[in-house]
Amino acid sequence: MSQIELAPPVAPDWHRWREGLFNGWANGLVTLATLTAILWLALPFFRWAVVDAVWSGTSADCTTETAGACWAFVGAKFRFMLFAFFPPHLQWRPALVVALIAALLTVSALPRFWSFRLVPVWLLALLVIWLLMAGTAGMEPVSTNHWGGLPITLAVSIAGLAFAFPIALLLALARQSDMGILRSLAVVFIEVLRGVPMIAVLYVAMLIVPMALPSGAAIDKLLRAQIGVTLFFSAYLAEVIRAGLQVIPSGQKEAALSLGLSRIQMLRLVVLPQALTAVIPAIVNLSIGIVLNTSLLAVIGIYDLLNAAKTSATDPTWLGFYSEAYIFAALVYFAICFTGSRYSLWLERKLNGSNRY
């Protein structure tokens, strides 16, 4: 979870490449050695993935002696990997959910749309997502046991972030407060959740929570997992926000208080806007971590993108094409997270630029 921001990339031009590759015999040797290593590793992969690959046909075409990667399998199981067991004739609904999330993320990513109006928009969107997936309100209902694939990965991440945020904010403030008991409670919560692996948290959500609830009460499995993910990330997010709170000089707080603002007003008007702006890139990086970590839902038997991909290779007609399934899933994750990390870099430069005076 500890991520470090990359330095901003510099646009390559040909002069720089020539300088960087052959400006001396030592550098030239390194270049040649690297090239050899790349060829040694990449050529067999290229053969497997492109030259010998089977692009269409049935699994019989893929199991011949010379066959490389079986992309026909990905073609055949494409919809299953994206939507898992969601009823096929209703798959426009999860597709719409993915489109909605993408649109929402795009809008929220642009600083000019940043305002408190985004909060109700997001809550409304989460409701619409839930309605589309569950299918109440006149649509054919689909049980959460049949939900799966990319919408689960995205929705759990987004809902996790959305609900973890207020909790994390309160935790960060509690950890900074001068009230001893409150501070200790926050410290224990944060340290315990950060000290155990996420699998342990998911096991608690899966196995302990049903036992701990009064008999008769039951919470849906996916919802329990969502709660686990949310609490787990609220601890990490709290530490990120705390870092932001620490950069605000105490003079600002004192000035605000001496102007006659209440403590709440001081937080809302002076401290939080600055603290949160300072940690937005870190929050984006943490969100990438959430997307990557929702893949752990596979361990407790929820059909997220990774588990759907894994399961697709157990289809008797297309048995055992695990590498292809994982590579496809990896491409989807990479597309999402790489976009996110580029965005975080862009944002950091933009925010830094506007702060410079």
Next chain:
Amino acid sequence: MKRHIQPGPSGPGPVSRLRSWIGPLPLQQGLLFVGVLLLFAFLGQNTADSMHRMGLTPGFAFLSHQANFEIGESLFSYSAGDSYARALGAGIANTIKVAVVGCLLATVLGVALGIARLSGNLLLASLVHGYVELLRNTPLLLQLFLWSAIIHTLPPPRGAYTFLGSVYLSNRGVYLPSLSVEGLPAFIWLSVVALAVLATLVLSRRLFAGSALYLPKSAGAVLGALALCYLTLTSLGFAASVEIPAKGGFNIRGGLSLTPEFAALLIGLVVNASASISEIVRSGIQSVKSGQWEAARALGLKPAQILRLVVLPQALRVITPLMISSFLDLTKNSSLAVAIGYPDLVSVANTTANTTGQVLEAIIIIAAVYLSISLAVSAVMNLYNRRVVLRAEGKR
């Protein structure tokens, strides 16, 4: 962390110190605390009731019962007839094994990659950049699945891939040359060597204090200690030898063999952690301002000296805490072993929970082990930080 200290005639006695620790709103805070306690009591009572309904007695008595399952690999002898406690111990040992070996290898690979990223060679630097981006933008669990799938699609031992005639890759596992000492179990002499290396590292830092890392002399001390180890062992009548695995019949014999699960987990964790460690190394070295290089050069120091005396000591101050948290991440991530069938703590505890039904206890054990590891590490970290901060201020 502001504390309200109330001046008063009584002075800061224990009561007023407690009061200043509690701060404002003591009643509300007390109510909150009681509320949290009540919530936990309520949940705990429900859990106890549910366990009672399922015919389970809460508690750790099951640990002494006979565990009737096998564990694929363990550092000490374990068989299905042993107790659950011993099974969990084997799981903890497996977790520690993969974490220690993983951290060592990830550090070596990560530092090499970090330096490669900083090299002037654009091809090498962009290659490492691509590697880092690829690994950091895909889930670790997926990477582990992929490594596991790749190892299982390797040819059987007969057609195993061979490197330099001494490393074999097959679907039964990875075979490496091993050092063995006749008449002495491997783990004893391995721990002797590890202790010797650790002792020399500490000693060399004490002896050559002044610079944080005095590489050539430390390396000399480590080599000396190793030679001393070797001489002691041979003079005591043990013969050390390098064993190279070889194909024989339907299998590969000799050498050090890693099971496919361990190999997949180890490769996955090391490759994944090396990406973040390389970034840590790079950012650490880049955090040293270029003025420091220039000043050192102006003083007439050679590049190696600049690195050793000026840059590394400062970079290490940035690198060390991040590195430790990477190690912690790796240790916690090794819990994903349960998904690829390596019998680590989580996997054994999971099996225990399934066979005994003592789910709560199993999870408490998992949490307790990981929590004590990370709390111990963060305590050491705080000590280190305090020392580094003091030093930095003392020298200013």
